[in-house]
Amino acid sequence: MKALILVGGLGTRLRPLTINTPKAMMPVLNKPFIAHVVDHLIGHGVDEVIFTRGHLAGQMELYFGEIYRGCKVTFINEERPLGTAGGIKNCERYLDSTFFALNGDVFSTIDLSAMLAQHRSKHAVATIALTPVENPSAFGLVETEKDNRIRRFVEKPKSEEIATDLINAGCYILEPEVFNYIESGKNTSIERETFQFLLRDHRPFYAFVDRKSYWIDMGNRDKYFQFNMDMLSGRCHCSATPPAGANIGDGTTLDSSVTITGNVMLGHSCHVAPGVRIEGPVVVGDRCNISKNALIRNSVIWENVELDDNDEVNESIIADNCHIGSGSRLSGSTLADGVYTTPDYFLTGSQVWPGTALSN
Numbered sequence: 001m002k003a004l005i006l007v008g009g010l011g012t013r014l015r016p017l018t019i020n021t022p023k024a025m026m027p028v029l030n031k032p033f034i035a036h037v038v039d040h041l042i043g044h045g046v047d048e049v050i051f052t053r054g055h056l057a058g059q060m061e062l063y064f065g066e067i068y069r070g071c072k073v074t075f076i077n078e079e080r081p082l083g084t085a086g087g088i089k090n091c092e093r094y095l096d097s098t099f100f101a102l103n104g105d106v107f108s109t110i111d112l113s114a115m116l117a118q119h120r121s122k123h124a125v126a127t128i129a130l131t132p133v134e135n136p137s138a139f140g141l142v143e144t145e146k147d148n149r150i151r152r153f154v155e156k157p158k159s160e161e162i163a164t165d166l167i168n169a170g171c172y173i174l175e176p177e178v179f180n181y182i183e184s185g186k187n188t189s190i191e192r193e194t195f196q197f198l199l200r201d202h203r204p205f206y207a208f209v210d211r212k213s214y215w216i217d218m219g220n221r222d223k224y225f226q227f228n229m230d231m232l233s234g235r236c237h238c239s240a241t242p243p244a245g246a247n248i249g250d251g252t253t254l255d256s257s258v259t260i261t262g263n264v265m266l267g268h269s270c271h272v273a274p275g276v277r278i279e280g281p282v283v284v285g286d287r288c289n290i291s292k293n294a295l296i297r298n299s300v301i302w303e304n305v306e307l308d309d310n311d312e313v314n315e316s317i318i319a320d321n322c323h324i325g326s327g328s329r330l331s332g333s334t335l336a337d338g339v340y341t342t343p344d345y346f347l348t349g350s351q352v353w354p355g356t357a358l359s360n
């Protein structure tokens with residue numbers, strides 16, 4: 001079975017992390033976010049994935065190649081943004097039977113096999129997975145009949161329109177018939193247009209309600225951070241969930257005086273010097289160098305980062321190739337790739353753009 005993944009967004013709300021790294025490639029437990037999504041699809045029998053390319057998609061092509069874990073991978077160009085429906089229509093020639101379509105910024109452990117079984121038993125033309133959220137206003141609200149047939153779909157509902165906690169989880173099963181409801185070459189929305197047309201024409205359009213599985217839309221910095229923490233703690237339970245405690249990558253060397261508490265993942269080929277304290281939840285990427293007496297607490301660090309002696313990193317995200325001068329303190333901050341600080345630099349609640357040199 002094929003799956004189409006929409007990865008055309010610019011990741012604006014995740015800037016500055018997404019200036020040089022596409023949202024889909026942001027590391028979660030040292031593996032690109034979208035690879036976790038594809039792994040879940042493969043676990044449910046998907047053998048071909050089609051990405052609708054967007055911002056910095058070359059990095060995705062390098063990672064996945066033409067075959068990833070036995071799954072065929074195809075990239076489709078979108079010369080200009082076609083929207084969520086237009087992006088799907090643009091791949092029509094590859095999709096001649098039932099297929100999954102996913103928003104590329106959502107991870108969930110929804111039972112896709114059970115969803116497919118329901119889709120087939122209802123002879124649906126479209127099935128949407130629904131998940132509960134506290135506040136549906138930033139999502140697509142979906143009201144259903146008792147037999148799960150969809151009654152109403154309201155994208156970004158106003159407060160007076162909110163009559164349920166169930167929203168569109170950004171995961172669909174579609175029949176090729178749906179292409180008849182999308183104009184080609186135009187920017188169109190599956191939520192605001194295509195789904196409304198299916199309702200208007202009384203087509204068999206169903207919800208697959210899943211209140212138990214893990215679900216997250218990695219739409220902003222806090223959600224990205226939370227997803228790393230949920231994976232590490234096992235709150236999100238999936239094939240990537242590491243054992244509790246310290247997980248140390250191949251070729252990483254730790255001095256015997258290093259203390260690690262809580263859930264921690266250290267990538268491969270890192271060097272951790274004497275006196276370092278790592279207080280989980282913490283993720284550290286590959287090839288990082290943590291110098292003497294540094295302290296890392298509740299943070300996500302990407303690849304090839306250098307922390308000098310006595311640095312303290314708290315509740316922060318540090319992207320690739322940053323170098324933090326000795327005795328510096330980062331708290332509640334987000335550093336994009338290639339940021340450099342002089343020694344004793346203090347930073348609280350800040351967002352730093354790629355390649356910035358911070359000096360006292």
Ligand code: GDD
Nearest residue numbers: 006008009052081082083087103104105139140168170217
């Ligand atoms: N190829 C392509 N082209 N992809 C696009 C385009 C485009 O022009 N525009 C958006 N996308 C992709 C985004 O990259 C993202 O993966 C997905 O489509 C959804 O777009 P968002 O911009 O993230 O939408 P949203 O989060 O506000 O709302 C959507 O997701 C919610 C669940 O997270 C809607 O589908 C809601 O109904 C849903 O509840």
Ligand code: MG
Nearest residue numbers: 103105217219
């Ligand atoms: Mg989104």
